[in-house]
Amino acid sequence: MLRLRREILDLLAEAPGEYVSGEMISQKLNVTRAAVWKQIRILKEEGFEIAGQTKKGYCLSQTPLSLNEWVLAKRLAAASLEYEVYLEDELKSTNARARELVQQDGFQRQLVLAKRQSSGRGRLKRQWEAPEGGLWLSVVLQPKISLADAAKITLAASLAVADALEECLSLRVGIKWPNDLLFEELKLVGILGEVVGEWNTVQALILGIGINANFSREVLSSDLTATTLYEILGKHVDLNALTASVLGHLAKQTAALEKQAFQELRSRWLERAAGLGREVRIRQEDRAIQGVFKGITLDGALLLDTEAGEMTFPAGDMMW
Numbered sequence: 001m002l003r004l005r006r007e008i009l010d011l012l013a014e015a016p017g018e019y020v021s022g023e024m025i026s027q028k029l030n031v032t033r034a035a036v037w038k039q040i041r042i043l044k045e046e047g048f049e050i051a052g053q054t055k056k057g058y059c060l061s062q063t064p065l066s067l068n069e070w071v072l073a074k075r076l077a078a079a080s081l082e083y084e085v086y087l088e089d090e091l092k093s094t095n096a097r098a099r100e101l102v103q104q105d106g107f108q109r110q111l112v113l114a115k116r117q118s119s120g121r122g123r124l125k126r127q128w129e130a131p132e133g134g135l136w137l138s139v140v141l142q143p144k145i146s147l148a149d150a151a152k153i154t155l156a157a158s159l160a161v162a163d164a165l166e167e168c169l170s171l172r173v174g175i176k177w178p179n180d181l182l183f184e185e186l187k188l189v190g191i192l193g194e195v196v197g198e199w200n201t202v203q204a205l206i207l208g209i210g211i212n213a214n215f216s217r218e219v220l221s222s223d224l225t226a227t228t229l230y231e232i233l234g235k236h237v238d239l240n241a242l243t244a245s246v247l248g249h250l251a252k253q254t255a256a257l258e259k260q261a262f263q264e265l266r267s268r269w270l271e272r273a274a275g276l277g278r279e280v281r282i283r284q285e286d287r288a289i290q291g292v293f294k295g296i297t298l299d300g301a302l303l304l305d306t307e308a309g310e311m312t313f314p315a316g317d318m319m320w
């Protein structure tokens, strides 16, 4: 965003609900009133609601619900979250971009967001549909945990997103192992954790989070058992606020994991777990194992009660 536009927003935001005169803005920023007016017009196109009155000036009444660099920066700062933010209109995949950035610059607390993705990724090279209006982000983390514990981070992430949806939207969702978020059995959120590093050393973790947010379900392929926030709530939600909330909860969860407090995370995860106690099948590559879903172990693996006794699975897909 142009610096002048950001500075105008800063001045308007300093006086919430009040009018700020065009004259004052133009003097403070050392530009003509016509230049101010032009930037205000662009801001309105970007979704800012700014009232203008000839005598009184301009008043910022509403920020955009879609992702916006300035609004997001404000939200992150208000929650004391520091990230190197990269927000693009379109990327192939935010996870792929985050990986490039880590390889190029090292770990810098990068946060990569795209308004849409042209080849979003799921686990095991599966495709992830990511049209305009969704929340598609990747965050680079460097938690002080062992590689063996890395899978717990994705469990922590699913809980963080679930908590954020509850906090921002009063929406209660379930978690389907390992880390899909479901609303009435339909997939609302997908999470993809990837490790950057050499053999045995983790340089960084990239956590990709995809939330079907401000678009209707019809935009996605009809064969997906999916839903969107728009479908559930019937309105658009503030993606900037949601991002800050997700990252805030994620910071809390990863800090807890660093202190080895997995027990509490596990019991909170289990409270939301879909299919607990149910007869399920776990698919791993080309085999499927049947049993009763009993919970998750202290290592974060799925626990299944099968005919051959108890079995644990660090990864896979669950079906019922």
Ligand code: BT5
Pocket: 092, 093, 094, 095, 096, 117, 119, 120, 121, 122, 123, 124, 126, 127, 128, 129, 130, 135, 136, 137, 138, 180, 187, 188, 189, 190, 191, 192, 208, 209, 210, 211, 212, 220, 224, 225, 226, 227
């Ligand atoms: C996931 O994989 O659920 C992880 C998805 C992670 C997406 C985020 S978006 C930001 C970041 N950048 C990326 O490139 N990726 C991450 P998995 O459990 O393997 O599920 C993939 C399957 O979900 C696909 O094979 C489809 O069946 C289904 N699917 C695809 N797009 C979907 C959508 N938008 N909503 C619901 N289901 C979808």
